[in-house]
Amino acid sequence: MASVSLDSVSLRYPSGAMGLADIDLRVGDGEFVALLGPSGSGKTTLLRTVAGFLAPTAGVVRIGPDVVADGKTVVPPESRGLGMVFQQHAVWPHWNVGRNVEYPLRRAGMPRAQRAARVAEVLDLVGLDGYARRDPATLSGGQRQRVALARAIVGEPRVLLLDEALSALDEPLRDRLRIELQALTRRMGLTVLHVTHDRDEALALADRVVVLDGGRIQQVATPAELVERPATALVARFVSDATRVIGSRDASGFAADGHPLRLPASGLQGAREHGACEIAILPGDVEIEPTRAESGSAATATVVSSLFGRDGNDVLLDWAGMTVRCHSRTQRPAVGARVDVAVRRAVAYAAAR
Amino acid sequence: MQRVLTGAAVRGRAREGARPVRAPRVRIDGVSLTRALLWAACLALVLVPLGTILVLAAGGNHLATILQGDVVEAAINSLVSATLSAAGAVIVGGGLAVLLDRTDLPGRRVLRLFALSPLLVPPFVGAIAWIGIAGPTSPVNLWWRDLFGAPLGTIYGGHGVVFLLVVHSYPIAMLVVSAALRRVPADLEHAARIGGASAVRALGTVTVPLLRPALVSSFTLIAVSNLADFGIPSIVGLPERYVTLSTLVYRYIQSGTVDRPLEVVATIGAVLLVIALGALVLDLLASRRRWELDSSASTPQRLPLGRSRLLVAVLAWAFVLTLTLLPLLALLSQSLLPAPGVPLAIENLTLDNVVRAVTAKGTATGATTSVLLAVLAGLVCGVLGLGIGTLVTRTRARDNGLLRAVAILPQAVPGLVIAVAWLVLAPRIGLFNTPWLILCAYITSFVALVVQAVAAPLAATPLTVEEAARASGASRFRALLDVSFRMAVPAALSGTVLVALTAVRELTLSVLLLSPGAQTLGVTIFNLQQAGAYNAASALSLLITLIGLAGLGLAARSSR
Numbered sequence: 001m002a003s004v005s006l007d008s009v010s011l012r013y014p015s016g017a018m019g020l021a022d023i024d025l026r027v028g029d030g031e032f033v034a035l036l037g038p039s040g041s042g043k044t045t046l047l048r049t050v051a052g053f054l055a056p057t058a059g060v061v062r063i064g065p066d067v068v069a070d071g072k073t074v075v076p077p078e079s080r081g082l083g084m085v086f087q088q089h090a091v092w093p094h095w096n097v098g099r100n101v102e103y104p105l106r107r108a109g110m111p112r113a114q115r116a117a118r119v120a121e122v123l124d125l126v127g128l129d130g131y132a133r134r135d136p137a138t139l140s141g142g143q144r145q146r147v148a149l150a151r152a153i154v155g156e157p158r159v160l161l162l163d164e165a166l167s168a169l170d171e172p173l174r175d176r177l178r179i180e181l182q183a184l185t186r187r188m189g190l191t192v193l194h195v196t197h198d199r200d201e202a203l204a205l206a207d208r209v210v211v212l213d214g215g216r217i218q219q220v221a222t223p224a225e226l227v228e229r230p231a232t233a234l235v236a237r238f239v240s241d242a243t244r245v246i247g248s249r250d251a252s253g254f255a256a257d258g259h260p261l262r263l264p265a266s267g268l269q270g271a272r273e274h275g276a277c278e279i280a281i282l283p284g285d286v287e288i289e290p291t292r293a294e295s296g297s298a299a300t301a302t303v304v305s306s307l308f309g310r311d312g313n314d315v316l317l318d319w320a321g322m323t324v325r326c327h328s329r330t331q332r333p334a335v336g337a338r339v340d341v342a343v344r345r346a347v348a349y350a351a352a353r
Numbered sequence: 354m355q356r357v358l359t360g361a362a363v364r365g366r367a368r369e370g371a372r373p374v375r376a377p378r379v380r381i382d383g384v385s386l387t388r389a390l391l392w393a394a395c396l397a398l399v400l401v402p403l404g405t406i407l408v409l410a411a412g413g414n415h416l417a418t419i420l421q422g423d424v425v426e427a428a429i430n431s432l433v434s435a436t437l438s439a440a441g442a443v444i445v446g447g448g449l450a451v452l453l454d455r456t457d458l459p460g461r462r463v464l465r466l467f468a469l470s471p472l473l474v475p476p477f478v479g480a481i482a483w484i485g486i487a488g489p490t491s492p493v494n495l496w497w498r499d500l501f502g503a504p505l506g507t508i509y510g511g512h513g514v515v516f517l518l519v520v521h522s523y524p525i526a527m528l529v530v531s532a533a534l535r536r537v538p539a540d541l542e543h544a545a546r547i548g549g550a551s552a553v554r555a556l557g558t559v560t561v562p563l564l565r566p567a568l569v570s571s572f573t574l575i576a577v578s579n580l581a582d583f584g585i586p587s588i589v590g591l592p593e594r595y596v597t598l599s600t601l602v603y604r605y606i607q608s609g610t611v612d613r614p615l616e617v618v619a620t621i622g623a624v625l626l627v628i629a630l631g632a633l634v635l636d637l638l639a640s641r642r643r644w645e646l647d648s649s650a651s652t653p654q655r656l657p658l659g660r661s662r663l664l665v666a667v668l669a670w671a672f673v674l675t676l677t678l679l680p681l682l683a684l685l686s687q688s689l690l691p692a693p694g695v696p697l698a699i700e701n702l703t704l705d706n707v708v709r710a711v712t713a714k715g716t717a718t719g720a721t722t723s724v725l726l727a728v729l730a731g732l733v734c735g736v737l738g739l740g741i742g743t744l745v746t747r748t749r750a751r752d753n754g755l756l757r758a759v760a761i762l763p764q765a766v767p768g769l770v771i772a773v774a775w776l777v778l779a780p781r782i783g784l785f786n787t788p789w790l791i792l793c794a795y796i797t798s799f800v801a802l803v804v805q806a807v808a809a810p811l812a813a814t815p816l817t818v819e820e821a822a823r824a825s826g827a828s829r830f831r832a833l834l835d836v837s838f839r840m841a842v843p844a845a846l847s848g849t850v851l852v853a854l855t856a857v858r859e860l861t862l863s864v865l866l867l868s869p870g871a872q873t874l875g876v877t878i879f880n881l882q883q884a885g886a887y888n889a890a891s892a893l894s895l896l897i898t899l900i901g902l903a904g905l906g907l908a909a910r911s912s913r
Contacts, residue, residue: 053543077546078555084547090540094562107549151548161547 001191002064002081002158003029004050009059011049011215019045020056021215027159032185032192034206038238039197042215044163047195051084051161052077063158078107083152087164089144091136097123097147098132104155118154125184126150142173149181153188160185162194166201178205199239203227211235229269233349236280243281243324249348250274259322260298261343269347276351281343283327288315288339290331303337317341383830384748391740392752395759398737398797402774403626403766409616409777410623424621427601430590431580434511434597438518439576443568445519446526452669453527454534455556456656459666470677472524473902475858477584477875478894479521481882482680483508484588485687485891490694510593517585520676522578526571533567534560552656566639573636574765577629581767583861584875588882598625599769603865606776615777622773626766633765681898687891706892710881716893719877722788723857726873730795731853737796738803739838739845745804746811747819747837757808761801771797772865779866788871794862799855803848807841814840854904858897 004027011019020042027033035043048054050061052068052075061069063082068075083104092100098119105115123131126146136144145165152160166174166181182205185192196202202209203223211218211226219231230236233244247256254263254277263279271277291300301319312329319341326341333339449468453461471479485491487508497505508516537560545555586597598621605614658665687693689702710716737760744750745757763771775794779785784793818840822832860875867876874897881890 051543051547053546076551077543078549078551082547084544086540086544088538088540090538090544092541092544092559103545103550104548107554148544151544155549 001029001189003027003031003062003191004159004193005062006046006050007060007062009049009056009061011045011054012057018215019054020049023059023217025210025217025220027191027193030189030191032182032190032194032205032207034194034196034202034209035212036196036199036202036209036239037212037218041212043195043197043210043212045215046212047161047163047193050159050193051082052080081155081158082161083155083157083159084161084163085145085148085152085165087168089141089148089168091139091144091147091151093136095136096132097128097134097136097139100136100147101132101150101154103151108155119150122150122154125153127180141169142177145169145177149184153184153190157190159191159193162192162196164195164197167196167198174201181205203239211239213238230280230347233278233280233347236282236347240282241325242283243286243322245279245281245322245346246351247277247279248275249277254279254346254348256322260320261322263343263346267343267345269345271348271350273350277348278351279346279348281324281346283314283325284312285343285345286317286324286326286328287342287344288317288326288328288331288333290333291338291340299341300338301341303333303335303339306332306335308332382828384744384833387740387830387833388744388750388752388756391737391744392756394737395741395756398793398800399759399763402771402778402793402797403762405778406619406622406626406770406774409619423596423601424598427596427598428624430511430586430595431597431599434514434518434586435576435579437515438522438579439572441515441519442523442575443526443572446523446528446571447530447564447568449523449669449673450527450530450534451556451561452665454531455560456658456665457662458658458669459662460670464670464673467677468527468673469524470902471521472528473905474521474680474898475584475860475875475901476517476521476582477588477860477879478684478858478898479680480517480585480588481878481887481890481894482684482687483513483517483520484887485683485693486679487513488693491683492697495694508589511590511595513589513593514586514595514597517589518579518582521585522575525575526568529567529571529574530564533564537563556656569639570636573632577632577765577767580629581625581769581861583769583864584879587879599767599861602769602773606865618773619777622770626770629766629770681895684891684895684898687888688895690888693887706888707896710889710893711896713877713889715872715877715880716874719872719874722871723874726788726792726795727853727857729792730799730856731849733792733796734800734803734852735845735849737800738807738848739841741800742804742807742845743811743833743837743841746808747816747833747841749816757804760804763797764801768798768861769865772862776866786868786871788868790868791863791866791871791873794866795852795856795859798862799852802852802855803845806848806851807844810844811837811841850904854901858901 004025006023006025009023010021013019023046025046035046037043045054049056049069050063055074056069056071058071060067060071063080066075068080091097092103095103098116101122102115102119105118110118119132120129123129126149128143128146128150131139131143131147136147139147145168149165162181166177169177178201184190194202194205203226206223208220208222209226210220213234219226219235221229221231226235226239230239230242233242236242237244245256245259245261247254247259247261249255249268251265251274253265254261254268256262268279270279288301298320301317301324304316304318304323305314306316307314309327312327313332315326315328315331315333317324317326317339324341331339452458453465453468458464474482487493487506489507489509494505494507497503507513541559541563542555545559546552550558581597581599583599583603586595587600587603589595590597591600602618602621605611605618611617686697688706689704690697691701691703691705695701741756741760745753771794775790775797779790784790819832819836822836823829827835858875859873860879863873863876864879872880874893878890878893878897881893
């Protein structure tokens with residue numbers, strides 16, 4: 001196992017588009033790090049830069065003690081000692097399962113007898129005991145992804161790269177493989193870089209989550225920190241569907257621009273400077289109850305949609321022209337109903353310049 | 354209530370439409386009528402001619418005649434030249450496809466266009482051009498003879514036939530392999546790289562093995578079509594007495610050297626037909642195990658050629674330009690010189706050949722006949738192809754697979770066989786010695802082009818498009834007219850243009866079905882060449898090649 005470190009890594013495509021901008025990241029030995037971001041955020045670009053399929057235009061990439069890319073020279077993917085699982089499993093259809101899995105060992109020059117033993121061991125590990133002679137075409141989607149996982153870990157890679165590895169599977173299967181993946185990688189002490197656009201998956205699996213947007217790192221934090229203290233309003237909106245409100249702050253609290261929303265200073269966290277600022281309201285901090293006021297008061301909103309969830313309902317409100325997301329454990333109002341809104345808490349950020 | 358009833362009625366009809374064969378009685382509507390008409394056309398244009406050949410061959414029992422010296426020798430020559438040229442074409446075409454699609458070769462986009470250009474030059478024109486490069490009176494051989502007293506070697510003979518067949522068929526292999534390469538997901542190679550394979554090894558152990566089905570089927574396709582090419586062996590093979598089946602059949606028909614030439618020729622045709630169908634079955638068996646490949650979003654990694662990039666580039670460019678541009682230049686110089694062997698110098702250049710070739714009486718009538726036949730063939734094939742291609746992809750019926758197979762069967766049948774079939778059939782349907790016979794043969798040969806052009810894009814669209822029309826109240830036939838045909842028309846139009854452009858430069862069918870007053874452009878050039886008017890033949894070849902290139906270019910542009 002090994003650590004991965006990136007120092008001011010930038011990648012500019014020949015077209016001029018910026019793939020990665022000034023990435024600094026350290027992944028510890030045996031750490032499970034998820035790269036999270038909307039599509040086009042650069043998370044796959046970052047993973048492929050570590051894999052060696054893309055070469056950074058500036059900055060240094062290290063795997064363990066070795067520099068693998070420094071803007072001039074690039075170590076090719078095959079010499080980096082990695083394992084990788086792709087979204088579309090990429091199991092080679094012209095070879096059987098055993099031949100697929102042993103390929104990295106073959107390339108490493110391991111003798112035949114040892115190879116067979118190691119392949120059996122790894123297939124057992126991913127729950128495909130006795131599948132070595134099977135044709136990949138006869139396997140289900142989940143089984144093929146297990147073959148791909150077995151192939152990725154068979155050579156004891158220094159780092160395991162997962163590129164949307166679970167995204168092509170259907171939901172119940174994805175859930176089960178998540179559990180197995182975590183158990184397996186923790187037991188083997190693997191260093192893992194996991195790219196996903198699924199927020200729950202990133203939060204569920206990772207020791208730390210890296211949020212990317214526009215090729216830049218927005219925040220690196222543990223799942224709990226990310227949910228409780230998002231570094232920017234943008235992160236809060238992407239990770240937790242927070243509502244962003246522009247306004248200004250003084251000693252008494254926050255006042256939204258052109259909107260009746262007011263918050264006392266006691267309900268504000270984060271930046272303390274007075275003047276123009278932006279706040280992010282997490283859905284769980286919005287409380288609603290059926291309106292009692294006969295005519296619409298300042299804190300009355302209309303329900304736009306109301307979705308049922310296991311641990312509370314997701315309600316979308318139109319509050320005096322502003323769309324607010326609310327997560328309510330108790331209330332599930334009908335669409336079109338009028339409700340009273342109260343914001344319990346919000347995080348303030350210095351206004352974006 | 355009313356709405357519920359209508360909904361149930363629509364669903365009922367949809368279910369009936371889905372399985373017309375299993376319905377208690379076959380409902381006569383526009384769709385079944387169209388289907389019947391198309392079946393009748395396929396019967397008349399494909400099954401009857403090919404069946405006639407088999408019947409005539411079986412009835413006459415001329416196996417003894419064709420098992421004698423001449424025919425056996427010609428058959429061996431045909432088989433050997435077809436197999437060798439197909440192998441060569443697959444090697445050259447496959448190699449170029451990998452080089453152009455998977456490496457960082459400089460200028461690969463332009464080079465691809467050059468490499469594909471022999472597809473647009475009729476094979477007999479290529480043969481005429483190469484005589485200018487490597488014939489006995491070519492500049493190279495004249496120079497060599499001045500130095501050593503004998504020519505360096507000529508293109509005439511079996512090796513020339515194989516070489517020219519390779520030149521004119523490798524682009525097909527290249528297209529097939531390129532398409533297959535693009536279907537191999539890049540992730541498969543990436544996985545091999547992560548597993549420790551170098552870029553070259555990943556290409557060699559993962560991608561190339563996955564191309565095997567494409568290599569096998571392009572080999573079969575090319576071997577079958579080369580089995581009976583007429584232009585190349587007659588122009589390059591005959592001077593060295595290298596006889597193939599097609600040139601032998603031509604001689605039998607033209608000069609009556611055997612008794613009952615039609616029956617003998619039909620027997621030869623039947624044998625070829627059996628060989629071609631056998632190859633088709635083998636190909637099907639070999640490719641039955643197709644791999645299921647996922648699509649992949651990531652683009653394939655191009656193999657960096659590194660330090661040898663310049664060397665590979667120079668070699669590849671020289672190779673491709675020699676095969677493609679050099680013959681055209683040779684045609685140009687032959688067109689502008691008064692006679693073969695005259696040195697290429699400014700004062701010797703003349704436009705006489707061009708003028709003579711264009712103004713000759715044969716040229717005008719040949720061009721008129723060819724254009725007329727080509728346009729008619731294009732239109733008929735366009736309509737038939739539109740109907741068949743749409744019906745087999747956009748409706749559900751048990752006979753779809755069979756209808757499609759029958760319509761594209763002639764593509765796997767050597768042109769020679771089709772010509773012989775129509776020749777046998779001609780007196781019985783009153784078309785003997787008329788140009789319409791050639792039209793029939795064109796339609797049989799080329800309808801597959803339109804069927805495939807139409808079926809391929811339509812097969813990818815889900816059937817819900819028609820179901821939406823049915824749910825909106827259209828009858829089965831109305832939905833076919835309003836939705837399916839409309840979607841198919843652009844593809845059918847470009848198929849029509851392709852057929853017309855192919856037919857206007859056709860030689861094999863036209864030369865065998867030649868009748869007085871029905872001389873096509875290809876035959877005109879062939880006759881000029883046979884009569885020794887090499888330079889006039891070159892001039893005319895150059896003209897129709899340039900016009901054909903321009904026409905295909907325009908067609909490709911407008912269909913984009």
